[in-house]
Amino acid sequence: xxxxxxxxxxxxxxxxxxxxxxxxxxxxxxxxxxxxxxxxxxxxxxxxxxxxxxxxxxxxxxxxxxxxxxxxxxxxxxxxxxxxxxxxxxxxxxxxxxxxxxxxxxxxxxxxxxxxxxxxxxxxxxxxxxxxxxxxxxxxxxxxxxxxxxxxxxxxxxxxxxxxxxxxxxxxxxxxxxxxxxxxxxxxxxxxxxxxxxxxxxxxxxxxxxxxxxxxxxxxxxxxxxxxxxxxxxxxxxxxxxxxxxxxxxxxxxxxxxxxxxxxxxxxxxxxxxxxxxxxxxxxxxxxxxxxxxxxxxxxxxxxxxxxxxxxxxxxxxxxxxxxxxxxxxxxxxxxxxxxxxxxxxxxxxxxxxxxxxxxxxxxxxxxxxxxxxxxxxxxxxxxxxxxxxxxxxxxxxxxxxxxxxxxxx
Amino acid sequence: xxxxxxxxxxxxxxxxxxxxxxxxxxxxxxxxxxxxxxxxxxxxxxxxxxxxxxxxxxxxxxxxxxxxxxxxxxxxxxxxxxxxxxxxxxxxxxxxxxxxxxxxxxxxxxxxxxxxxxxxxxxxxxxxxxxxxxxxxxxxxxxxxxxxxxxxxxxxxxxxxxxxxxxxxxxxxxxxxxxxxxxxxxxxxxxxxxxxxxxxxxxxxxxxxxxxxxxxxxxxxxxxxxxxxxxxxxxxxxxxxxxxxxxxxxxxxxxxxxxxx
Numbered sequence: 249x250x251x252x253x254x255x256x257x258x259x260x261x262x263x264x265x266x267x268x269x270x271x272x273x274x275x276x277x278x279x280x281x282x283x284x285x286x287x288x289x290x291x292x293x294x295x296x297x298x299x300x301x302x303x304x305x306x307x308x309x310x311x312x313x314x315x316x317x318x319x320x321x322x323x324x325x326x327x328x329x330x331x332x333x334x335x336x337x338x339x340x341x342x343x344x345x346x347x348x349x350x351x352x353x354x355x356x357x358x359x360x361x362x363x364x365x366x367x368x369x370x371x372x373x374x375x376x377x378x379x380x381x382x383x384x385x386x387x388x389x390x391x392x393x394x395x396x397x398x399x400x401x402x403x404x405x406x407x408x409x410x411x412x413x414x415x416x417x418x419x420x421x422x423x424x425x426x427x428x429x430x431x432x433x434x435x436x437x438x439x440x441x442x443x444x445x446x447x448x449x450x451x452x453x454x455x456x457x458x459x460x461x462x463x464x465x466x467x468x469x470x471x472x473x474x475x476x477x478x479x480x481x482x483x484x485x486x487x488x489x490x491x492x493x494x495x496x497x498x499x500x501x502x503x504x505x506x507x508x509x510x511x512x513x514x515x516x517x518x519x520x521x522x523x524x525x526x527x528x529x530x531x532x533x534x535x536x537x538x539x540x541x542x543x544x545x546x547x548x549x550x551x552x553x554x555x556x557x558x559x560x561x562x563x564x565x566x567x568x569x570x571x572x573x574x575x576x577x578x579x580x581x582x583x584x585x586x587x588x589x590x591x592x593x594x595x596x597x598x599x600x601x602x603x604x605x606x607x608x609x610x611x612x613x614x615x616x617x618x619x620x621x622x623x624x625x626x627x628x629x630x631x632x633x634x635x636x637x638x639x640x641x642x643x644x645x646x647x648x649x650x651x652x653x654x655x656x657x658x
Numbered sequence: 659x660x661x662x663x664x665x666x667x668x669x670x671x672x673x674x675x676x677x678x679x680x681x682x683x684x685x686x687x688x689x690x691x692x693x694x695x696x697x698x699x700x701x702x703x704x705x706x707x708x709x710x711x712x713x714x715x716x717x718x719x720x721x722x723x724x725x726x727x728x729x730x731x732x733x734x735x736x737x738x739x740x741x742x743x744x745x746x747x748x749x750x751x752x753x754x755x756x757x758x759x760x761x762x763x764x765x766x767x768x769x770x771x772x773x774x775x776x777x778x779x780x781x782x783x784x785x786x787x788x789x790x791x792x793x794x795x796x797x798x799x800x801x802x803x804x805x806x807x808x809x810x811x812x813x814x815x816x817x818x819x820x821x822x823x824x825x826x827x828x829x830x831x832x833x834x835x836x837x838x839x840x841x842x843x844x845x846x847x848x849x850x851x852x853x854x855x856x857x858x859x860x861x862x863x864x865x866x867x868x869x870x871x872x873x874x875x876x877x878x879x880x881x882x883x884x885x886x887x888x889x890x891x892x893x894x895x896x897x898x899x900x901x902x903x904x905x906x907x908x909x910x911x912x913x914x915x916x917x918x919x
Contacts, residue, residue: 516780519779519780519782520776520779520780522779523774523778523779523782523786523790524769524772524774524775524778524779524789524790524793525774525775525776525779526779527758527762527765527766527769528766528769530755530757530758530762531755531758531762531766534755534756534757534758535753535754535755537711537737537753538749538753538754538755539766540710540711540736540737540738540741541709541711541737541738541741541746541747541749541753542738542741542746542766542767542769542770542829542830542832542833543738543741543742543746543767543769543770543771543833544738544766544769544770545736545738546738552775552776556776651761651794651810
């Protein structure tokens with residue numbers, strides 16, 4: 249790798265390193281101690297920053313050169329959706345002989361999980377599974393239909409609060425509230441969708457971001473309705489034909505519930521993507537005008553995507569309320585939307601298996617790396633930037649289906 | 659022959675510029691009509707008004723279905739409704755879905771003739787499965803017709819330029835139109851591809867579809883069209899058979915300018 253880098257690249261990297269050192273100077277070098285009224289100058293840090301950024305920029309450059317060479321070699325081979333050069337995971341997925349045993353192993357592990365690990369681990373796993381489903385819901389909107397929604401958490405909040413409030417005022421149980429929460433969220437999706445879906449790209453993102461904040465602010469300030477920032481507590485856990493359960497049993501029950509919901513979600517989302525509607529969403533993501541000229545009702549198709557995405561957020565909202573037995577507006581900040589969006593982007597837009605991996609990585613890693621929790625956001629940002637540069641299609645890109653024709657034996 | 663498209667008195671301005679100035683035009687069933695004129699004459703604007711992308715300032719566009727005789731006024735309808743009524747188009751700057759396969763591009767064209775929605779997609783009941791298979795088969799048949807059957811699974815974006823143009827025609831055909839609007843279908847094609855295109859357009863016409871096309875390739879226009887309409891500065895300046903247009907002084911003036919002295 250090293251001989252590939254010319255003197256010019258070295259100079260460039262040096263400049264980058266100097267610039268970086270300059271930029272980080274105020275935070276890395278100067279430390280003001282307001283109590284003792286002293287300023288300490290940590291010059292060694294400057295050296296580390298400069299050296300580090302120099303080496304990293306060289307490595308990135310070398311990587312880019314290597315990639316160009318490989319791309320040159322790959323350009324000769326033609327790419328097709330059916331038989332393209334694809335990742336290992338996709339190669340496994342394409343061969344039933346490989347993935348059947350793998351699927352059995354994964355489902356066996358998933359079913360045995362709460363009996364193998366502690367309640368604490370199960371609890372974390374429930375959270376991760378919730379984010380998987382949220383990611384799959386948002387994937388319909390962002391990944392498949394290409395509508396950048398930064399206020400997804402609003403629908404999540406609608407679901408959680410509809411269970412909390414319906415239970416508080418009318419004593420509704422979990423199973424009755426689950427579909428109601430989902431449908432209410434879908435309704436909110438449609439109501440929001442009508443005015444904003446004529447917007448595109450960045451504008452849509454800003455409006456949905458605003459919508460997410462509006463919902464949170466209403467919940468925070470309209471105390472008569474939502475009890476304000478203090479939230480609503482004593483929300484019952486999901487019932488099982490009136491059987492009393494201890495906390496750890498309730499958690500195990502909740503875990504299987506989530507596994508069930510996840511399986512249903514994957515099944516439904518997979519079928520949706522592979523349908524007339526799914527194709528229309530994909531086409532809408534690529535070219536709106538051509539879509540309309542081909543007879544696709546833009547507004548209706550987008551609204552359906554929005555409502556379906558919101559529906560899943562609503563379901564998970566109800567489950568969230570039941571799991572924590574307490575909801576307050578602080579759980580529905582923009583940060584949540586950002587995490588769910590990162591799951592979709594990291595996993596791969598429009599790819600179900602990608603989103604599953606993305607959610608597990610983004611939710612489980614921080615849990616198990618609690619020791620490094622101070623650097624969590626830093627790592628988060630670095631991962632996202634890295635992904636955008638090196639693998640913009642996500643961990644596992646979506647695979648296109650190959651169709652079969654009647655009587656042609658294809 | 660009975661007209662299937664009547665345009666009368668159609669005007670459209672962008673600020674002070676009159677892109678279309680009281681345009682009248684008819685297209686009959688099974689007719690190939692060419693719309694020609696210098697750059698900026700308003701031909702593409704006219705197409706955009708017809709297909710609902712622009713809303714004309716005044717005038718009337720009426721589509722008559724040749725089978726049922728049902729008349730529809732197109733002004734103010736959304737583009738997708740107009741396509742449903744039986745008029746489909748291609749674009750001057752190719753607008754395929756490059757990240758979708760060739761077959762899927764044509765399948766999108768079938769969208770407005772099929773009906774399954776969320777529940778159908780999830781349950782995948784008999785009706786949906788039959789409809790899906792029909793969509794695939796009909797799309798494949800169309801691809802055979804436009805000569806792209808060998809590249810069904812290719813990404814549309816990877817096709818050659820001429821093949822992309824043919825795919826756009828195929829996608830428009832999938833909407834089952836009785837009037838097909840082609841915006842510069844031969845642009846960027848080599849002579850071989852152009853010959854194939856002429857044959858394709860004739861075949862489409864023989865299958866009971868009328869064609870209105872914008873084209874700059876005069877050889878193609880003269881050999882293919884039954885009738886030619888010439889536009890300049892948003893107005894219709896001449897109309898007639900290829901032979902009539904060739905000798906028309908107003909047309910020569912529009913293209914070459916006036917003789918000095």
